[in-house]
Amino acid sequence: xxxxxxxxxxxxxxxxxxxxxxxxxxxxxxxxxxxxxxxxxxxxxxxxxxxxxxxxxxxxxxxxxxxxxxxxxxxxxxxxxxxxxxxxxxxxxxxxxxxxxxxxxxxxxxxxxxxxxxxxxxxxxxxxxxxxxxxxxxxxxxxxxxxxxxxxxxxxxxxxxxxxxxxxxxxxxxxxxxxxxxxxxxxxxxxxxxxxxxxxxxxxxxxxxxxxxxxxxxxxxxxxxxxxxxxxxxxxxxxxxxxxxxxxxxxxxxxxxxxxxxxxxxxxxxxxxxxxxxxxxxxxxxxxxxxxxxxxxxxxxxxxxxxxxxxxxxxxxxxxxxxxxxxxxxxxxxxxxxxxxxxxxxxxxxxxxxxxxxxxxxxxxxxxxxxxxxxxxxxxxxxxxxxxxxxxxxxxxxxxxxxxxxxxxxxxxxxxxxxxxxxxxxxxxxxxxxxxxxxxxxxxxxxxxxxxxxxxxxxxxxxxxxxxxxxxxxxxxxxxxxxxxxxxxxxxxxxxxxxxxxxxxxxxxxxxxxxxxxxxxxxxxxxxxxxxxxxxxxxxxxxxxxxxxxxxxxxxxxxxxxxxxxxxx
Numbered sequence: 001x002x003x004x005x006x007x008x009x010x011x012x013x014x015x016x017x018x019x020x021x022x023x024x025x026x027x028x029x030x031x032x033x034x035x036x037x038x039x040x041x042x043x044x045x046x047x048x049x050x051x052x053x054x055x056x057x058x059x060x061x062x063x064x065x066x067x068x069x070x071x072x073x074x075x076x077x078x079x080x081x082x083x084x085x086x087x088x089x090x091x092x093x094x095x096x097x098x099x100x101x102x103x104x105x106x107x108x109x110x111x112x113x114x115x116x117x118x119x120x121x122x123x124x125x126x127x128x129x130x131x132x133x134x135x136x137x138x139x140x141x142x143x144x145x146x147x148x149x150x151x152x153x154x155x156x157x158x159x160x161x162x163x164x165x166x167x168x169x170x171x172x173x174x175x176x177x178x179x180x181x182x183x184x185x186x187x188x189x190x191x192x193x194x195x196x197x198x199x200x201x202x203x204x205x206x207x208x209x210x211x212x213x214x215x216x217x218x219x220x221x222x223x224x225x226x227x228x229x230x231x232x233x234x235x236x237x238x239x240x241x242x243x244x245x246x247x248x249x250x251x252x253x254x255x256x257x258x259x260x261x262x263x264x265x266x267x268x269x270x271x272x273x274x275x276x277x278x279x280x281x282x283x284x285x286x287x288x289x290x291x292x293x294x295x296x297x298x299x300x301x302x303x304x305x306x307x308x309x310x311x312x313x314x315x316x317x318x319x320x321x322x323x324x325x326x327x328x329x330x331x332x333x334x335x336x337x338x339x340x341x342x343x344x345x346x347x348x349x350x351x352x353x354x355x356x357x358x359x360x361x362x363x364x365x366x367x368x369x370x371x372x373x374x375x376x377x378x379x380x381x382x383x384x385x386x387x388x389x390x391x392x393x394x395x396x397x398x399x400x401x402x403x404x405x406x407x408x409x410x411x412x413x414x415x416x417x418x419x420x421x422x423x424x425x426x427x428x429x430x431x432x433x434x435x436x437x438x439x440x441x442x443x444x445x446x447x448x449x450x451x452x453x454x455x456x457x458x459x460x461x462x463x464x465x466x467x468x469x470x471x472x473x474x475x476x477x478x479x480x481x482x483x484x485x486x487x488x489x490x491x492x493x494x495x496x497x498x499x500x501x502x503x504x505x506x507x508x509x510x511x512x513x514x515x516x517x518x519x520x521x522x523x524x525x526x527x528x529x530x531x532x533x534x535x536x537x538x539x540x541x542x543x544x545x546x547x548x549x550x551x552x553x554x555x556x557x558x559x560x561x562x563x564x565x566x567x568x569x
Contacts, residue, residue: 324375471496
């Protein structure tokens, strides 16, 4: 009988989610908002259908684990090294500054010092689950701001775990430094052992399991839960454990296959996570808490992003990167509830703060769904007002590198660094444009001519003498940037060849309509294949052998090469 009841609860939950999702999708609204609204309707405030809270909360926890596991699968040591410094600086800096400002906001709203401190600290953390889900839906996880955002969110999660250990130690009358230190030492030892295994044992085990797609999935799930459980036992939490489990498999050649097979499971359990978040809303307390809810929601939605933009300005990142990264900060974290719940459990806080945090979470997460989805359009709209955020030395290297170049390569991450060597062999002067200041500095040290700047900014494009180049290649897989570049060049009647990138064939068609000479679609033509084609050698290029005469003629025409000479070989 109990099993039947649970089955009908799950059925009611999924039916309710499906109906609300269909309605909101009809009006082009984010589905994450539909899940939370369904939770409010199905929760105790209205219909009270979700009575098996322990089961649904476990489902939600599994969804969080799967989400961070897939994030880890897309990370590796090179990515961690690239964003480690900026992630640590922004993660720590944002928590400190937001907590300080939020404390005074709490005092201004009439809360006492202890309550203001707890609220300010808990609202300083942003939700890794929400941000990664939204960036994944938008396919922006691999962009610079996406990688930075994931990096500082992971740092925030680590800070939150340390804070929880400290609160629990104080509440239990223990030594905070001893408790935190012991957990960190245990965690470091376990992580080092896991990464040692990932360098030798795990690749062999994965290769063996890959003989069967089903076996590969079972092995990956077992490894995810084993590592997550182990790190949870040493005090680092299931979330960090699942992330580490994914990172240890990221170096294998089957990480993409594992991620694609885990993704449907992740999406199902994450639906339950957002539904359960909606069930926590107490509609009866809304009237009494309306002022602090609005004030803290505005602080989180507007204040957090502004603080992040200012921090990234100090770190000399472009105002576009700072703005887009800042937009991912406009919601509170699942750790916010855990920190406040610990404060309530030890008698530091009144239980009403949980209801306050739930309402703030619902508002800020719903707002983030729109802000992150349309952050590019919002940036373009606010550009005149946020241009001052650009660091004063953001155009460093522009004057000395803005002389006439044969080729301008926009974007050096991944595809760009694969293409560059082939371009350099063919053309004497190649200029690299990148939005990451650290990449630009590294290129200067390597003797590669480079400029730090935003390819979507017309003022910047004018400054680097883009119109004087023969060929312009953009590896940035953002159709907005690609169309901005094309519109800029077409408006100025550029006569050279323009190669841009797009994520889908549909986006490629739009780029061709705007005047692109060639569009790189990674699923069709990746960086390695494009570099292979640039060899212009039918004897060495494996891709070249697969092209027909028409495709070869078009490619040679693109680079103004004598077709007859090349095809005789």
